[in-house]
Each structure stands twice: as C-alpha cells, then as structure tokens.
Amino acid sequence: AVVSTQSTGKLDLFNSDTGIIVRSELGWGQKSMNSIALFTEDGESVGNLQWGLAGIYMAGCIGCRTPSKIRRARAPIGPTSWSFSMKEGVVRIKVFSMGTGEVQFTQRLKGECLERYSRVRRFAFYSSRCGGRFTLQDDMVLGEMVSHFCLANC
Secondary structure (H helix, E strand, C coil): CECCHHHCEECCCCCCCCCEEEEECCCCCHHHCEEEEEECCCCEEEEEEEECCCEEEECCCEEEECCHHHHHHCCCCCCEEEEEECHHHEEEEEEEECCCEEEEEEEECCHHHHHHHCCCCEEEECCCCCCCEEECCCCCEECCCCCCCECCCC
C-alpha cells in the first residue's frame, strides 16, 4: 500500500540521532498502544511499530513484552516523554523519567528486517490516543496535510 507523502512526516530514522520524540499516555492493552506506520520515501508501506506497557511489536521483526524497567519509568500521572529511533539498524525506544532519567529498550535488526526497515524515510501516527504530541526536529519535514504536532485527530 502507498500513502500520500502529504500525510506523513519525513525523517531518515536510520541516520537520525534523536529519532521521533513523543509525549503521550502509556497504558495497558491494545487501545493504549502507541502506533507509528513506517514508509519509504515514496510512501510505500514498510511496516509499523506498536508499543505500550504490555508489549513492543515491530511488524515481522520484534514481538516481546515491554521490559519492567521501561514500565516503571513512565510518568505516574499524565503523559510520558519517549523517543523512537533506528540509528544504524538498532531499534531504540527511550523513556524519559524524572525519577530514573533515561531508560531504554534496544534491539539490533538483522537480515531481512535490517534490509526492510533501512528503507524507512517517512512516518505517520495511527490509532493513537488523544492528547499525544510529537516534537518537530531540525531534520524532520512534515507533509502539507500534517497540520498539528498531535498524534490523533480528536
């Protein structure tokens, strides 16, 4: 499937030092997942990342329970700041916590997964809870239809 690049953000996640920085609620269950669709430069679907307190999933490559250190790092009330990157083939989810500082999950992509996800140049949020926000980075360009830094149209 191909999407309009006007409805995506452009960011080379394989070379970005910071990745996508997000502030959102972290919860349990399918409805609490943070979901990012990943695309090539031309808008061709590559896969997606979904994660929440219960698990971390990357289509065809990662499927695991969220480590307890990540679950404990979330904000006790309200949104939590976190980031997602794939610098040089290492999937990294960082959670920024007032009490514990920066806590992260990392997993190196290999073989077909590395080849597939190295093509990612665009992203879009989907099925996200209201109230989430992402930060515009210097190396990020937003499509014309991305009018807010909000994760969902609420």
